[in-house]
């Protein structure tokens with residue numbers, strides 16, 4: 090497989106947001122038009138066969154890739170947000186983190202019954218966030234057609250939490 094321009098631009102930031110985490114900083118990818126364009130083109134190419142009716146982006150970095158991808162696929166975009174950010178009627182899903190819990194929400198009327206949905210985020214790590222997003226999409230009446238990430242941290246085995254679904258990830262890290 091051809092190497093993506095983005096691969097050389099992802100920046101490793103140690104101990105962010107807390108000690109022991111090696112943070113994959115995608116901002117240098119976003120700053121580079123050719124790299125960003127190539128990422129959106131690849132995501133479009135690989136997700137088109139899934140024939141989706143909507144794209145759900147996970148706050149916040151999932152919005153950055155999700156909205157242009159939705160435009161390319163000629164479908165609408167739905168934001169999946171952290172607790173307390175969405176103004177209208179919401180479905181709520183809480184999930185466990187290493188320490189504590191996190192909560193994500195989606196508008197009740199954001200997905201039409203039976204719609205095929207693509208869930209988008211920047212990084213697949215343990216898969217907890219993406220699995221919660223998938224549960225919300227299904228509770229909202231949608232069908233998860235697949236998930237799309239720029240980066241997958243293979244060693245965290247996030248795929249195991251998403252076994253039922255096709256997964257697209259453009260850059261893999263083994264450690």
Ligand code: AMP
Nearest residue numbers: 111112113212213214215216217218219
């Ligand atoms: P998880 O639920 O463990 O799969 O974590 C996924 C979410 O946390 C995504 O929204 C990512 O943006 C973020 N995330 C987790 N680990 C990292 C990392 N090492 N670098 C950058 N973002 C991360």
